[in-house]
Amino acid sequence: xxxxxxxxxxxxxxxxxxxxxxxxxxxxxxxxxxxxxxxxxxxxxxxxxxxxxxxxxxxxxxxxxxxxxxxxxxxxxxxxxxxxxxxxxxxxx
Numbered sequence: 001x002x003x004x005x006x007x008x009x010x011x012x013x014x015x016x017x018x019x020x021x022x023x024x025x026x027x028x029x030x031x032x033x034x035x036x037x038x039x040x041x042x043x044x045x046x047x048x049x050x051x052x053x054x055x056x057x058x059x060x061x062x063x064x065x066x067x068x069x070x071x072x073x074x075x076x077x078x079x080x081x082x083x084x085x086x087x088x089x090x091x092x093x
Contacts, residue, residue, distance in 0.1 A: 005093060006090065009086070009089065013050060013086070016049075016050060016051055016054070017050075017051050017053045017054030017057075018054060019046075019051070019054070020046045020047065020051030020054030020055050020058065021054035021055070021057055021058040021061070022058075023038060023043065023046060023054075023058070024043065024054070024055060024058025024059060024061075024062055024064050024065070025058055025061070025062050025064075026038065027043065027064065028062040028063075028064040031064070040065075040068070040070070040071075043055065043065065043071075044070065044071070044074060044075075044078075047074075047075050047078050048078050048081075050082050050085065050086075051082075052075055052076075052078040052079035052081070052082045053079055053082065055071075055075050055078075056075050056076065056079055059071060059072075059075060
């Protein structure tokens with residue numbers, strides 16, 4: 001894989017995962033303040049769309065969604081899938 005493409009991929013994934021991390025923090029804050037929440041479907045979707053690392057770190061940092069099996073099991077599984085996709089992209093290009 002060309003270094004420029006790899007660097008761009010890393011930056012995009014880093015920015016996206018920071019955004020996903022922030023989304024989990026925002027939802028936790030909204031939960032504490034009894035405000036309109038971000039749907040669980042959205043939180044899982046952003047994790048599935050290459051944001052599982054940010055989601056997992058957000059869950060741990062904010063102690064958010066840590067008692068829901070679909071998050072405690074699903075997000076780590078999505079992280080494995082996210083890693084496999086990145087490895088496949090690197091191998092193919």
